[in-house]
Amino acid sequence: MLDRELVEEVLAAALARGGDFSEVFVEERTSTSVRLDDGKIEELTSGMDRGAGVRVGRGTAYGYAFSNRLDREALLEAAAAAAASVREGEPGTVVDLRALEPSVVHRAKRPTSNVPAADKVAWVREVDDAARSLSPEVRQVVAVYGDSLQRVLIAASDGRWVEEERPRIRLVAQVVAARDDIIQTGFHGPAGLAGAEFLDAHRPRQIAEISANRAVTMLGSIPAPAGEMTVVLAPGMGGVLFHEACGHPLEADIVDKEASVYRGRFGEQVASPLVNGIDDATIPNAWGSFSFDDEGTPAERTELFRHGVLQGWMYDRLRATKDGAPSTGNGRRQSYQHPPIPRMTNSYILNGTSKAGEVVASTERGVYVKALGGGEVNPATGDFVFGISEGYLVEGGEITTPVRGANLIGRAIEVMQAVDAVADDFDTWEGVCGKEGQGVPVGSGSPTLRITRITVGGTGA
Amino acid sequence: MPDLLDLCGAAVGTAEGDEAVEAYAEESRRTVVKAHKGDVEGLTLAESRGVGVRLIVGGRVGFAYAADPSPDEVRTAVARARENAAVATEDGFNRLPEVAVAEPMPELFREEQAAMPADQKVSLALDLERVATTTDPRVTKVDEAQIGDAVSRTAVASTTGLIAEYGRTDCWAVAVTLAEQGEETQTGFSYRIGRELGELEWRDVAEEAVSRAVDMLGATKPPTAKVPVVLDPFAGSSFLGVLAGALSAEAVQKGRSLFAALVGEQVGSDVFNLIDDGRFLMGPAAAPFDDEGVPTIRTELFKDGVLQGFLHNTYTARRDGTATSTGNARRGGYTTVPGVGTTNFYVAPGEHSFEGLLAKAEGGVLVRDVSGVHSGANPISGQFSVGATGLRISGGTPGEPLREMTIASTVPEMLKAVEGVGNDLRFFTSVGVPSILIGEMTVAGV
Numbered sequence: 001m002l003d004r005e006l007v008e009e010v011l012a013a014a015l016a017r018g019g020d021f022s023e024v025f026v027e028e029r030t031s032t033s034v035r036l037d038d039g040k041i042e043e044l045t046s047g048m049d050r051g052a053g054v055r056v057g058r059g060t061a062y063g064y065a066f067s068n069r070l071d072r073e074a075l076l077e078a079a080a081a082a083a084a085s086v087r088e089g090e091p092g093t094v095v096d097l098r099a100l101e102p103s104v105v106h107r108a109k110r111p112t113s114n115v116p117a118a119d120k121v122a123w124v125r126e127v128d129d130a131a132r133s134l135s136p137e138v139r140q141v142v143a144v145y146g147d148s149l150q151r152v153l154i155a156a157s158d159g160r161w162v163e164e165e166r167p168r169i170r171l172v173a174q175v176v177a178a179r180d181d182i183i184q185t186g187f188h189g190p191a192g193l194a195g196a197e198f199l200d201a202h203r204p205r206q207i208a209e210i211s212a213n214r215a216v217t218m219l220g221s222i223p224a225p226a227g228e229m230t231v232v233l234a235p236g237m238g239g240v241l242f243h244e245a246c247g248h249p250l251e252a253d254i255v256d257k258e259a260s261v262y263r264g265r266f267g268e269q270v271a272s273p274l275v276n277g278i279d280d281a282t283i284p285n286a287w288g289s290f291s292f293d294d295e296g297t298p299a300e301r302t303e304l305f306r307h308g309v310l311q312g313w314m315y316d317r318l319r320a321t322k323d324g325a326p327s328t329g330n331g332r333r334q335s336y337q338h339p340p341i342p343r344m345t346n347s348y349i350l351n352g353t354s355k356a357g358e359v360v361a362s363t364e365r366g367v368y369v370k371a372l373g374g375g376e377v378n379p380a381t382g383d384f385v386f387g388i389s390e391g392y393l394v395e396g397g398e399i400t401t402p403v404r405g406a407n408l409i410g411r412a413i414e415v416m417q418a419v420d421a422v423a424d425d426f427d428t429w430e431g432v433c434g435k436e437g438q439g440v441p442v443g444s445g446s447p448t449l450r451i452t453r454i455t456v457g458g459t460g461a
Numbered sequence: 462m463p464d465l466l467d468l469c470g471a472a473v474g475t476a477e478g479d480e481a482v483e484a485y486a487e488e489s490r491r492t493v494v495k496a497h498k499g500d501v502e503g504l505t506l507a508e509s510r511g512v513g514v515r516l517i518v519g520g521r522v523g524f525a526y527a528a529d530p531s532p533d534e535v536r537t538a539v540a541r542a543r544e545n546a547a548v549a550t551e552d553g554f555n556r557l558p559e560v561a562v563a564e565p566m567p568e569l570f571r572e573e574q575a576a577m578p579a580d581q582k583v584s585l586a587l588d589l590e591r592v593a594t595t596t597d598p599r600v601t602k603v604d605e606a607q608i609g610d611a612v613s614r615t616a617v618a619s620t621t622g623l624i625a626e627y628g629r630t631d632c633w634a635v636a637v638t639l640a641e642q643g644e645e646t647q648t649g650f651s652y653r654i655g656r657e658l659g660e661l662e663w664r665d666v667a668e669e670a671v672s673r674a675v676d677m678l679g680a681t682k683p684p685t686a687k688v689p690v691v692l693d694p695f696a697g698s699s700f701l702g703v704l705a706g707a708l709s710a711e712a713v714q715k716g717r718s719l720f721a722a723l724v725g726e727q728v729g730s731d732v733f734n735l736i737d738d739g740r741f742l743m744g745p746a747a748a749p750f751d752d753e754g755v756p757t758i759r760t761e762l763f764k765d766g767v768l769q770g771f772l773h774n775t776y777t778a779r780r781d782g783t784a785t786s787t788g789n790a791r792r793g794g795y796t797t798v799p800g801v802g803t804t805n806f807y808v809a810p811g812e813h814s815f816e817g818l819l820a821k822a823e824g825g826v827l828v829r830d831v832s833g834v835h836s837g838a839n840p841i842s843g844q845f846s847v848g849a850t851g852l853r854i855s856g857g858t859p860g861e862p863l864r865e866m867t868i869a870s871t872v873p874e875m876l877k878a879v880e881g882v883g884n885d886l887r888f889f890t891s892v893g894v895p896s897i898l899i900g901e902m903t904v905a906g907v
Contacts, residue, residue, distance in 0.1 A: 038715045040552055043798050044545035046525040048538070051509070060497075065506040068529030078506075084579065085504040117548050140716045176717055176841060183719070183842045224846070226685055226869070226905035257497065259604040259639055259648075337507055376832045376848075380604065380639055380648045383865060385833035385848030405844040407833055409867050455682075457846045457867025457905045 001026050001153045002052075004097050004161070006072055010054060011094045011157045013079035018089015019056040019063075020321065022079070023156040025294060026052040026070065027336040031148035032112070036124040038140065044117060047148075051336040054078040058086055060256060060318045064339040095159035102291035104282045104299055108167035108195025112147035115196050120145050123204045127173045130208035135216045139183075140176035143208070154296035162296040168287070168441065169198045170430070173208045177215035184221070184404070186214030187373075187389065191430040191441065194285040214371060214390050217402055224391060224406030224458025230366030231408065231451045232359060232394060235427035238446030240372045241386060242277060243347050243433070245412035247444075249379040250304055250312075251330070251342040251435075252319035261382035261412055262310060271308035271416035274352050274449075278303055279314055281329055281345035287430040288346040288443040295331035295340050302328040304347075308416070316342045334438035341436060346443035352422025356448040359421045361397040367406070367456055368392045368399045374431070375408075382412035385457075406458040415454055423448035463532060465510070466626055469618035471532035472514045475539040476620045481517040481557045482539060483620070485752060486510070487795050489613035494582050496590035496606045501583055513795040516542035520551040526796045558775040558786060560623045563749040563756035568742055574630040574657035575612045582608050585634075585658060592667035593636050599678065600671045604637040604648060610658060617754040625754045630656055631745065634663040640674035647862075649674025650695070650830070652889065654745045673829065677850060680862035683906040689825030689880075690868065690899045691818050691854065694887040696828040697894035701806060703834065703845065703872060704735065705892070708762050709801040710777035710784065712841075719843040719872065720768055729766035729876030734809035736761055737772055739788055744805025746891035750788065752799045757788035766876070774801050807893030811882025818881050818898045820857045826904055827852045827859045828868065843872035849904070867905045875899060 007024055014022035031047040052075060053066035063085025065078040112120075127143035150166040172189030188211040192198040233241065249260040262270060271277070281289050281299035290299050295317045303311040315323070316331030319342060332343035360368065368391065375386035388406040392399045428445035463471075465486040472484035488510035495502040512535055513526040523546030525538040590606035610632040618624045633654045640647045651669035655661040692700070712718040720728065729735075739748055739757025750756050753775055761769045773781065774790035791802025819827065828851040846869035852859035870878075883896035 040550035041548065042550070042552075043522060043524055044549055045796075045798070046538075046541040046545060047796055048526070048530075048534075049511075049528045049796075051528060061500060061502050063504045063506075066508070068509055068511070081506045085501060117544065121548050178716070185841055226867070226903065228907065254604075257604055257639075258602055259646075261646075337509060339503060339505060374833075378648055378832070380646045381864075383832075383848070383850075385867070387833055387846065404842075405846050405869055405871075407846040407848065407867055407869075409833075409848045409865055411865070455865060455867065455905065457848070457869050 001028065001151065002070065007155045008094055008097060010075045010079045011155065013076050014054050014056045014083050015092030015157060017083045017086040019058045019086045019092055021057050021157045022092065023055045023295065024052060025336055026153040027150060029148055029150045031146065032120065033144065033146040034120045034124050036128055036143040039128060041121055049335065052078065053336040054082045055339055056082045056086055057318055060322050062318065062339055066336050092157060094157045097155055097161040098159050099161045100296065105291055106193045106285050106289055110196040111167060112169055112196050113149060123171060123199065126204040127208040130205040131173060131175045131212040134209055134212040135177065137177045137179055137216055137219060138175055138212050139178045142174040144172045146170050154292065154294065156296060160296040162292045164291050166193060166290060167195055168193055169195065171199060171202065171204060171207055173211035175212045175215040177219055179219040182219055184215045184218035186211040191287045192285050193287055193289050218390060218404055221402035221404035224403035224456060226456060226458040228453050228455050230363055231454050231456065232363055232366060232368045233449050234370045235425045235448050236429040236445055237369050237372050238349050238449040239347065239444030240429055242349050242446060243344060243442065243444040244375045244377045245382065245384045246277060246416060247344045247347045248377050249382060249412060250314055252313040252315045253342050254379045255313050256319050256322065259380045261380065265310050266312065268310055269308050270310045270413050271305050272419040273307045274419055274422040275305050275308045275416055276350040277305035277348065278350065279330065279344050279347045283346050286346045286443050287441045288344065293329040293331045294333045295327065297327045297329040297331060300329045314342050314344065316340055332440050334440055338438045343435065343440050344433065344442050346445065348444065349446035349449065351424045351426045351447050354421045354423045356423040356425050359423055359448055359450050360394060360399060363394045363397060363450065366394045367403065368394050377412065384412060385409045403458065406456055409455045409457055415451055418452045418454065419449055420452050421450040465614060465616035466618060466624065468512050468530065468532060468535050469616050471535045472512065472539050473618050473620055475536050479518060481620050483515045483557050483753065484512055484618055485792065485795055486512045486616045487613060489611050491609065491611040492579055492582055493607060493609040494586040496586040497603065499587065504583065511795040512538065514538045514542045515798055516546050517555050517557065518546050520553045520555050521546045521549040522555050523549060524798045554776055554779040556779065557619050557621050558753055558755050560621050561756050563625060565627065566747060566749045569627065569629040569656065569747060571630045571657040573659055574610055574632060577658060582610065582658065585663060589634055589636060589663050589667050592664055593638050593670055596668055596671045597675050599640045599642055599675055600638045602639045604639055605635060607635040608658065609633050623754045625750050627749050632656065632658045632661055634661055634666045636666050636670035638670040638674045640678055642678045645678060647674050647677035647680065654888065654890065676852060677862045677864065680850065680864035682865040683863045683904060685905045685907065687901050687903050689822035690902045690904065691822050691825065691827045692897045692899065693827060693829050694885065694894050694896060696831050697897050698889040698892050699831045699834045701892040701894060705803045705806055708771055710771040710773045710781060711801040713771055714777060714780055717841050719841065723768045724770055726768055727766050728768045728873060729763055730879040731766045732811055732882050733763055733766045733876055733879045735763040736809055737789065737803050737806045739804030741805045744807065744888055744891065744893060746804045748804065751790040752792040753790040755786045755788045755790060757804055760787045772801055772803065774799055777801055803891060805891060805893060807886065808882065808895060810884045810886040810895045813881045813883050815883050815885050815896050816857065818883055818896050819854050819859065821881060821898055822854050825854050826863060827854055845869065865906065868902050869905065870902050
């Protein structure tokens with residue numbers, strides 16, 4: 001994308017006033033999206049983004065500047081602006097740039113750029129048809145198809161030179177169902193770091209049916225009970241909770257600011273011995289995967305909890321250097337417009353040995369959470385909240401009536417210590433995680449798991 | 462670098478035959494400074510520009526965008542938009558707006574802010590962090606202390622003859638503090654937004670972030686009960702997003718609004734007044750015209766609790782048949798087509814002081830923060846269940862801190878239960894809200 005001499009010149013210019021390292025991140029991204037709403041193909045959008053960001057790091061501080069332009073003048077201007085944050089120091093040196101080879105490559109077998117627009121239109125139409133034909137109570141369908149190809153070049157003054165292509169694809173079905181005055185919604189949107197072959201395993205019809213079933217089922221729901229109770233989380237959902245409640249406080253910038261509930265707890269039993277948690281960017285073609293992170297560190301699998309004992313943090317370059325630890329390859333950014341920060345990739349709770357059926361059967365009374373609508377955590381206190389988008393009562397060991405209007409609220413450490421069953425039916429859930437105004441694709445995953453006591457917020461008795 | 466209107470002109474000049482072509486261009490220069498432990502933690506300088514092209518032919522819409530394009534690349538974007546239009550669904554309501562001239566709003570652009578050197582922003586960020594960490598002995602650290610500004614220009618032109626452009630400056634201060642006592646940590650957030658840093662009360666941001674954290678130390682989980690609730694402006698602002706979604710004509714037309722059939726009905730209590738006003742200068746979202754060039758106006762959405770109507774862009778107004786655009790076409794930047802969104806969307810201030818509202822909520826809860834609204838509230842059905850923190854109201858003042866609560870209700874029930882509105886209107890990004898007294902809500906805890 002840029003020649004090495006120019007990159008070396010920019011890296012050197014960025015270190016003109018000193019600093020521990022300089023880095024250039026160049027990106028070109030082409031994207032397509034198709035949106036169907038109200039039975040109509042409302043929009044097809046083609047996008048072209050490109051730009052470069054220059055960063056100078058000094059301790060855990062940084063200067064960052066970016067430009068949409070990739071010419072020498074613009075890049076040197078950005079380098080000078082980034083360098084301006086460094087107040088003193090001798091000019092730094094740039095080590096000869098050498099290309100790093102990836103140990104894991106996520107290829108698109110059928111690149112979406114070769115797929116005609118008419119096929120993409122047909123996929124969202126299939127979602128619309130399938131959802132509407134599932135039930136006359138389905139009133140509205142939004143289907144959104146999106147793909148992108150992000151090409152990045154990352155080079156830094158320590159000599160790293162990395163090039164990567166990241167193909168992404170997602171198909172989302174949002175369904176609204178109505179019965180009398182009651183309106184309910186369903187959502188399903190699997191995604192991958194892959195090409196069009198992803199939709200062979202995730203058929204548009206199947207995506208539509210999962211979403212539509214969710215909306216229609218919830219029409220028969222009663223208001224959720226409120227208070228502390230036992231909760232069983234369906235496969236994938238424990239991962240969503242793990243991402244928010246545990247993952248964010250394990251990001252090294254939050255730990256470094258002493259704003260993490262896990263600070264100073266390294267090596268301690270902070271979760272049930274049944275909980276084994278990892279963050280893994282090497283999983284082939286998974287939504288949160290890559291070959292290199294956005295600082296040019298190779299993707300890796302990072303252990304977070306082993307039998308409930310805290311194993312470590314998720315590091316970017318700045319925080320790893322400060323702690324004298326290697327980066328775990330968690331330095332990510334939304335685009336060239338953002339400096340990298342520690343982020344999760346695919347964060348999973350691994351399979352246990354229980355059987356899902358037995359976990360439910362041995363639950364006398366509680367709530368079964370089939371789908372969560374997303375959540376938030378305060379990393380400093382560990383307080384989190386999640387909306388339940390599909391939930392049921394558990395009565396006498398059986399999943400019974402659907403419940404609506406509920407959320408889960410708790411504190412990370414207490415809730416993870418209250419896990420008393422982990423099944424062996426692992427599944428994933430894909431989303432876009434927001435932090436400091438940057439959205440990045442993340443995967444989460446888990447088998448069925450049970451929490452003995454957690455607060456359910458609801459309006460019912 | 463080509464001028465924004467020249468880029469727009471390049472797109473419009475490429476229209477063929479019956480095509481309607483609209484180009485929306487924006488450029489911005491943003492600076493964000495974060496301070497931590499007496500030093501600059503991060504300094505980001507960002508310059509970006511881009512053009513989005515909407516092409517309509519035979520009722521079909523195609524869209525394409527490009528970052529920092531040359532005039533040739535803009536013409537390529539038009540060609541892409543044309544290809545995309547060819548496979549879209551025909552819909553006769555797709556037309557560009559008629560030309561209307563918007564009254565300029567020169568107050569939105571402040572030369573002082575546009576000319577402020579980065580060094581001054583750096584020292585403000587350092588000051589913000591220093592005040593936040595030296596006001597109370599229990600607060601010695603911040604999670605975040607940020608000063609930022611953006612200087613931007615927006616231009617829209619189309620084959621209908623529209624040519625419009627304006628500039629604006631925006632600035633903000635954000636502080637998140639950490640209060641510690643023994644093993645316990647609580648956080649406090651504050652935020653203000655303005656047109657120029659010289660006018661921004663950044664010191665109040667530091668002090669408020671400190672008191673909001675310190676007040677929460679020793680918080681406990683309350684018993685589940687139905688009690689009166691006062692939402693402070695921070696907490697109230699979280700709910701306005703849910704209302705905004707349901708008041709968009711797009712949501713109504715697509716069967717996704719709980720208010721669809723309720724125009725003219727008494728939906729809220731008679732002290733509830735809700736307004737969208739793109740020309741309200743005090744509001745951060747003020748702009749002379751919307752994102753398709755239609756002049757902004759003041760729209761009353763709820764008057765004395767009665768639903769008056771919905772927010773429209775050009776498409777929804779045409780589809781409605783009797784409505785006109787309320788100047789509420791909004792985009793997420795040059796990369797998206799215009800949908801319907803709010804401008805300055807706010808609850809009109811009432812007659813009560815904050816203290817007066819507390820006096821009416823004895824034994825209830827002052828809710829200061831809610832979380833999970835984006836996941837815990839259903840904008841279509843209006844149900845919500847969200848996490849909350851706050852203080853027990855006792856003897857007319859906020860006292861004992863409470864955490865790990867959830868509050869759950871439905872939007873219509875909450876609007877009906879509004880018993881009093883404060884005179885302390887405050888804006889957060891584009892939504893504004895004073896303190897609000899809700900007669901009774903379920904607060905779930907133990």
